[in-house]
Amino acid sequence: MRPFICAIGLAALVGCFVLKLPSVAADVAPEGELVLVEKGVSRAPIIVAEGASTETVRAAEELADYIQKTSGARPDMIKGNPDPVPDRAIWVGIQPKLSALFPEVRFTFEKPEEILIVADENHLAIAGRDRMTDGVQTEYGTANAVYTFLQDYLHVRWLWPGEVGEDVLRQETIALAPFEHRYSPPFRQRGTVLRRSALDEHRGVSHDWSRLQRLQLDSFHSHAGGHAFVDWWERFHEDHPDYFALQPDGTRSAFPEPRTVKLCKSNPAVWDQWLADAVAMIEKGEHRYHGSGTRRVNMIPASPNDSHSSGQCVCNDCRAWDNPDGTPWRYHYEGHGVDYVAMTDRYVTFWNHLAAKLKERYPEGDILVGVSAYGPSMPPPVAARLAENTVLRYVGHFPFTTESSRQEQKAQWVEWAKTAPYMFYRPNLWYWGGGLWGWPEVAMTKTAEDFRFLAENRCIGLAVDTAWEHWATQGPQYYLMAQLAWNPYQDHREILDDYYRRGFGKAADDIAEYWTMMEEARDALMACPDLRPASRFRLTVIAAAEHVYTPEFLQRADNRLRQAAAKVAAESDVYSQRVAFVRSGFDVFRLMIESIPPMKRVRESAGKDTKAVRQALANWETMEATARQAGPHTFNFSFILARMRGGYMGGVEDHLGPPSEKFQEAAGLR
Numbered sequence: 001m002r003p004f005i006c007a008i009g010l011a012a013l014v015g016c017f018v019l020k021l022p023s024v025a026a027d028v029a030p031e032g033e034l035v036l037v038e039k040g041v042s043r044a045p046i047i048v049a050e051g052a053s054t055e056t057v058r059a060a061e062e063l064a065d066y067i068q069k070t071s072g073a074r075p076d077m078i079k080g081n082p083d084p085v086p087d088r089a090i091w092v093g094i095q096p097k098l099s100a101l102f103p104e105v106r107f108t109f110e111k112p113e114e115i116l117i118v119a120d121e122n123h124l125a126i127a128g129r130d131r132m133t134d135g136v137q138t139e140y141g142t143a144n145a146v147y148t149f150l151q152d153y154l155h156v157r158w159l160w161p162g163e164v165g166e167d168v169l170r171q172e173t174i175a176l177a178p179f180e181h182r183y184s185p186p187f188r189q190r191g192t193v194l195r196r197s198a199l200d201e202h203r204g205v206s207h208d209w210s211r212l213q214r215l216q217l218d219s220f221h222s223h224a225g226g227h228a229f230v231d232w233w234e235r236f237h238e239d240h241p242d243y244f245a246l247q248p249d250g251t252r253s254a255f256p257e258p259r260t261v262k263l264c265k266s267n268p269a270v271w272d273q274w275l276a277d278a279v280a281m282i283e284k285g286e287h288r289y290h291g292s293g294t295r296r297v298n299m300i301p302a303s304p305n306d307s308h309s310s311g312q313c314v315c316n317d318c319r320a321w322d323n324p325d326g327t328p329w330r331y332h333y334e335g336h337g338v339d340y341v342a343m344t345d346r347y348v349t350f351w352n353h354l355a356a357k358l359k360e361r362y363p364e365g366d367i368l369v370g371v372s373a374y375g376p377s378m379p380p381p382v383a384a385r386l387a388e389n390t391v392l393r394y395v396g397h398f399p400f401t402t403e404s405s406r407q408e409q410k411a412q413w414v415e416w417a418k419t420a421p422y423m424f425y426r427p428n429l430w431y432w433g434g435g436l437w438g439w440p441e442v443a444m445t446k447t448a449e450d451f452r453f454l455a456e457n458r459c460i461g462l463a464v465d466t467a468w469e470h471w472a473t474q475g476p477q478y479y480l481m482a483q484l485a486w487n488p489y490q491d492h493r494e495i496l497d498d499y500y501r502r503g504f505g506k507a508a509d510d511i512a513e514y515w516t517m518m519e520e521a522r523d524a525l526m527a528c529p530d531l532r533p534a535s536r537f538r539l540t541v542i543a544a545a546e547h548v549y550t551p552e553f554l555q556r557a558d559n560r561l562r563q564a565a566a567k568v569a570a571e572s573d574v575y576s577q578r579v580a581f582v583r584s585g586f587d588v589f590r591l592m593i594e595s596i597p598p599m600k601r602v603r604e605s606a607g608k609d610t611k612a613v614r615q616a617l618a619n620w621e622t623m624e625a626t627a628r629q630a631g632p633h634t635f636n637f638s639f640i641l642a643r644m645r646g647g648y649m650g651g652v653e654d655h656l657g658p659p660s661e662k663f664q665e666a667a668g669l670r
Helices: 054-071 141-152 205-214 232-236 268-284 346-359 403-417 444-456 471-486 492-526 537-550 552-569 573-594 598-602 610-630 637-645 661-666
Strands: 034-038 046-048 077-078 089-094 115-119 123-128 130-131 136-139 174-176 181-183 189-191 299-301 330-331 336-341 370-373 390-394 423-425 461-462
Touching: 034 054, 034 537, 046 054, 046 174, 046 573, 054 077, 054 136, 054 141, 054 174, 077 537, 123 403, 130 299, 130 330, 136 141, 141 181, 268 299, 330 461, 346 370, 346 390, 370 423, 390 403, 403 423, 403 444, 444 461, 444 471, 444 492, 471 492, 471 573, 492 537, 492 552, 492 573, 537 598, 573 610, 598 610, 610 637
Parallel strands: 046 077, 046 089, 089 123, 189 461, 299 370, 370 390, 390 423, 423 461
Antiparallel strands: 034 174, 115 123, 115 181, 130 136, 330 336
16 A cells, blocks of 8 residues: 655655555656645645544644644644535544445444544545543544554654654655555553553653553553552441451451551451442542543452552451462461462452442443452462453563563463453563663563463453653653554564664664663563562662673663764754663663662762762762753653652662762761
């Protein structure tokens, strides 16, 4: 298929396109093609369906914007049903006249989020399945069809958020050969691939980028976290101590802490209390994910609290639900540990009681109970099976884990998929290879393999809770995940080749080699024999990093980026800016790695090695200044510092820097 005519010369386009190649440049479009813009003059207005939703109207306006950015000509916008019909037009959304204009095309949609883009020599129709529930849009087929057209047929790229990350090919003439494209994405939850940029959460720098990548406007939501009982101890421990897990010492305490307290799951009063809370949520509309945005299926969370293997109930009724053939598991109680079996059958039985009560209360509703395969409920059940009105979120780590863990978790997924009614993948990523701290933890090849695996094994949604948007050190990974979330059956090598060539021009090969080096280094780091995917191994990662990110390795990476910068120095500013963007991430990362040896001397001297303290502080001051100068899309710097100093995977400040106050005081610097 030849999607459009480009009047900027064939030589300038060599290697630019992967998915669809442009036709040979010409001053006049070949006969039989639909001309949208001819020699900088718009030939086709955009007609937006009458009563179109806010998101559809915005997408149509963005379509006009990018046609103008591409050709210099902005098409007219017409709302409603034009009479007479223009000789040529771009129709956005389902409209009465389309069936007559395209008599052989089916303008009905049978699959969720289905899109349709069709063109003949006179008209272009861009539409999709749009649905409303209780006055709120729940499917956005037309908007996603527009963004698909912009990427696949107008060849716009959004490499990362912000102006520098946008890539538009200028051409005076845009023409389309007749075609029909119909598609329905297998992953119906995509907005939480970058959770902080989901539709209802205006926190991430990638909010607009996520929409353009067809992530944000999805149709099926489950909570990214979903720990359901974090406030129960505060609410109920005085009047209902029987709600909580019996401990081996005979108490029903808040061990390990109130927000992670465990329940006595076999207690019918717990089921009734959960149902009462569920009814209150439903009556207030709080069961519909976060805020007032997109949602398809209503969710009531019932997932266990965190610290999953601590404080589980030992009462006889709860233990009776455990299967003796379950996977061996280690549990933690006050002052001691216990070897027992995984509690998946217990959890499934508990969730099924909740599901039955919810179904009895709302027999005609489509409300589901949200549950999690997490910790001791992660191994597939031996005998119990989830009720039909439950949705399971599997909390794994692949592809960002050790290879043995990756294969074990994928095998568990396959077993769960044999019986679970709905499955979402809700991974914790970027923890085990330094990505949490902004290292270039990328695993593009494994990501492609694993996203396809999920699509082929009944996954209908992705909910990543841990993408912190370090774009200069993890950008290709985010981009690839976004592309595969929309279509996991693409060839990731073609996606990345297009990314490098569109993004970096003559420096493409050097940038590609740089990221290949980082991907291979990450694999080598995860192959460290002492490393396990658990927070207690976070210092092991730092120790292993010195053997992987050696001075020789860092120098080779530096040389690649120098070569890249030299190759585009005489080209357009945007290529140089993009190479500088990647360079800024590397410079910050290198200084962090180079801070490991002086921080070791700081610890060994208890801060008395003033030279080491000064060196580490200077490194971090330079890192912060580099990130600040490079802009908000480079490094989530404040987040890195907060995570190093506390919380999960924290406590590494005195291993990576900057030196803590006690060491600065010991060095006489405070």
